[in-house]
Amino acid sequence: MSKSYFDETHCAFGHPKSTFMQWMLTIDHKRIGIMYAVVMFTFFFVAVAAALTMRFELYAPGQQFIEAHVFNQAFTLHGVIMIFLFIIPGIPAVFGNIVMPLMIGAKDVSFPRLNWFTFWLYILGCIIALSSLFNFNIADGKLVFNFADTGWTFYAPYSLNTDTNVVTTLVAAFILGMASILTGLNFLVTIHRLRAPGMDFFKMPLFVWGIYATAWIQLLATPVVGITLVLALLEKYFGIGIFDPAKGGDPVLFQHLFWIYSHPAVYLMILPAFGIMSEIIPAFSRREIFGYRTIALSSASIAGIGYLVWGHHLFTSGMSDVAKTIFSFLTFFVAIPTGIKFYDWIATMYKGKIVLATPMLWALGTIITFAIGGLSGVTIAMIGSDIHLQDTYYTIAHFHYAMLGGVVFLFFAGIHYWFPLVFGKMYNETKAKAAFYILFVGFNLLWFPMFIAGYLGMPRRYFDYLPEFQIYHQISFWGAIIFVIGLVFMFYTLIQGIRKGKPSGVNPWNATTLEWHLPSSPPPLENHTKVPYVDFRPYEYHHGQPVVKFDENMKRID
Amino acid sequence: MANHTTVDYNAEKGSYYKVLFGLLALTALTFIQPSMFLTDMTFGVQLLIGAVKAWIILMYYMHLKGETLIGWTVVFAVFITAFFFGIVMIDVNNFQFADVSHITSPAQ
């Protein structure tokens, strides 16, 4: 049996002897994906800590633990880390790297050295983003942090006037954006050039479709925010005037430019997550996916329409009524391909032999949470109700139901699904399922009260609130505690799985896609022994069993 | 490396010079246009000439001719940019508070 990628690697340059340096210099897509995962989840917990701090503060009206401006920095820290460091690289950087080349039968991504460089660019961005956390001074015997307090959106003109250290955060967001662009570029070329012979676009697994659509967004939307941040920096330090009302500049233009990227960015987050869902549902229903083409094309059309809806973030910012109407109309359109996906998944499960393994539980849970998140999104796509609900907890709850209950839940689903592929071992399923239930309960307890509080008028980003909102904040608080306990328990279970898990074999889930037909688990350095000829659809099941089988040289033997 | 067998320098350089000549002629056109013809729509004409120049550069200098996939990606990107333009222009031209806005009616 060949050695796994834990034993061997290719390096960007040189032939280092030490394992540590081999990891640092590796160009192997699986190792890079794992390193992304480690770094991202470390920061994830930092951001969770920031959020928990805010929940503690909001347990009762008035000031409890932190001061008002620290609260502003806390939500900025939470937003910046979660958005730029965690969820934007997110699923593409981890599973796009680890799984996508395996799924299309490639030896690696198209530009492995660029992939390595991108990873380090990402690390550089992380360091710059958090460097201002350590930029503090002591005034009147108190610690004063200089971390940005603008929120992750850096709206002009406040971001241009604030004394806090917004420059490092802007530079970091720019660098992380570049890393994101290069990842997308790499994946696009990989998917176009390195598919196994015979695999046309409609024989690709749906996760690859998700990554493909995502990569286009990364490529064509990120530059806009990149240049916006550059313009903001030039405005701040050279006074070019375009965002400065004193010189005739329009701060709303900043919002336009910012959301031209940042709205497609949420589709950038959710599309690969939908891809994971499309992998898990057929694998655990033991049924060929219903409406393969509609799911694939709906990914593409969500990406396409997603470019054209940014204006719904500006309904209250000062836009013409004509533009508002156009944006509201276009926003409704996004719901159509999303709905198609949901019905396809449910139709796939119909009459399937459903196996309630942990990944499937996560996927099913997400169907509930994301349905709430998605449908509440439609309600705030309406101009009238948006005027009422914008900048309230309602929007916050919608966002977190869609992002945490959609993207991150599916990310967790993917982790549980591909865990045996990456480590060759299995976690304890009973514990992992328990972790799911804890997280699911905690999640709903945490976010659902915010819909009500927001509807009743609780504004977001506020440090203080009226006493009548206290009950919602307290339910949320206990939800948050349960949620964090669930998180810790889940990661504990997974780490125990890495350390002591039983060997899983190469295809523990009876799944059909190519990444489950590797010679060993964990996979060897250059993946498949031989590249197969792909003349089959990705999810072929017959009477609950995979149709396509390979011999050790990747020749079909069914 | 497919399709990059040696080329004949002397056979192909002619087209490069032709393109150069065309671009120079168009540049000359940009200079004489404001004082010669269509003077009340200078901006539009200038951008039109720019677009023609861009087209020539793309097709001949950047070898886009015959590249189906790359060609469509370029079209896609330009379409998206054009859409951004379109929406923002619609927005500006229909802004209902333009008369009272500080930035549109300067108090200079």
Add this chain to the structure above:
Amino acid sequence: MAHDSHDSHEYIPEIAVDRNGKEHVVQGWQGDFEGAKLGFWLFMLTEVLMFGAMFMTLSYYFTLHHAEFIKASSELDRVLGGVNTVVLLISALTMGLGLLKMRSGDVKGAKLMIWATILLALIFLGVKALEWSNDYKEGIFLGLSTMQAGGGKSFGELLFFGMYFTMTGLHGFHIIIGIGLMLWLLKRINSGKVSPEHHILHFNIALYWDLVHLIWVFVFPYFYMTGAGGAIHG
């Protein structure tokens, strides 16, 4: 990408066989000319979007302050701008001919053409510097008191010059990057890593240079020619 022969990740040609026994060549990531070309084009699209967003900003303010933009534009030095246009045009030719020479096997000629391109790029930067310093003397420069709010300039003029310095500055930055890339290319040619058989790097840098030229093709008329001819209603 060219490697030394004992490099561990060399491409081993592979064949996939379908059920009818027909053989299909497997594309590896190593030495994939088409892939590298596609990748670079995709990168250039990001540049298009970047400058596209700036042009959008510019158009937005042009719509708001039409007459003031035309007035501001007429203050720019059209002769120096025109000289730079021609310089860049010729540099695109030398770059193209250099690539042609490389592909036809004339490495020495190719290097000469790259040096010529670098020289023209430096001339471009020199003219740009002259132009900016002239602007400075006339009180048009970021940070000067005449360029502040209430410093005597209208909104339209302030925004026009703000964008003028931003966009020509960023374009100049791309020229500088281009010079760096060309020097790197020369180094790779000298060490034999770029050769008539492996010229993808040269190909892509030539594409980059054309893109820089392409951006100027729109920057130039937008800033310099809008106010030409004294037309007020553009």
